[in-house]
Amino acid sequence: GAGVSQSPRYKVAKRGQDVALRCDPISGHVSLFWYQQALGQGPEFLTYFQNEAQLDKSGLPSDRFFAERPEGSVSTLKIQRTQQEDSAVYLCASSLEPTTAYEQYFGPGTRLTVT
């Protein structure tokens, strides 16, 4: 399919472990977003890339969270020294245009459980 893909779909980490979550956006999409969705809540913005440039990382909850998109395509969200409060679904979305005025297409998410 031509949609946004994310891997792994499920990740269980022990507290203190590092994790890396991958996002493959729709080919040709300039914008890439990461969101965090807690159970029963709407997605919350984490960070935004336009091509390889990270233009907004205001939503990253702590310096344990790091995201990159080195070649302007695939992106990785890394969480260091995971804590229980990091347990959530992490959603990636991509958009054709470099503006939020255009619709974002979401991947299925990675469900992270920290034990």
Next chain:
Amino acid sequence: EDQVTQSPEALRLQEGESSSLNCSYTVSGLRGLFWYRQDPGKGPEFLFTLYSAGEEKEKERLKATLTKKESFLHITAPKPEDSATYLCAAAGGSNYKLTFGKGTLLTVNP
């Protein structure tokens, strides 16, 4: 700070019973108001974008409308397969992020 509030939190309808979901927003310089559908265990699926007050968009049994303060998602003669969480999101000002509401969980009983 941008805010989006959705009501009700949950709505249970009988098949064929029409209703509306509400999305109130406080956003400086609205650039777009988005509706998404989310099924359990899946990512949000794009439904509509509305750009200015008075705009309406339709898709099958769904119609989205926009005023200066609210958006409504009208569901006409719903079917059980319309059961899902419906999310509203706003893009405002010069920020890149979407601000989402908590969603409305819609259940349509046969």
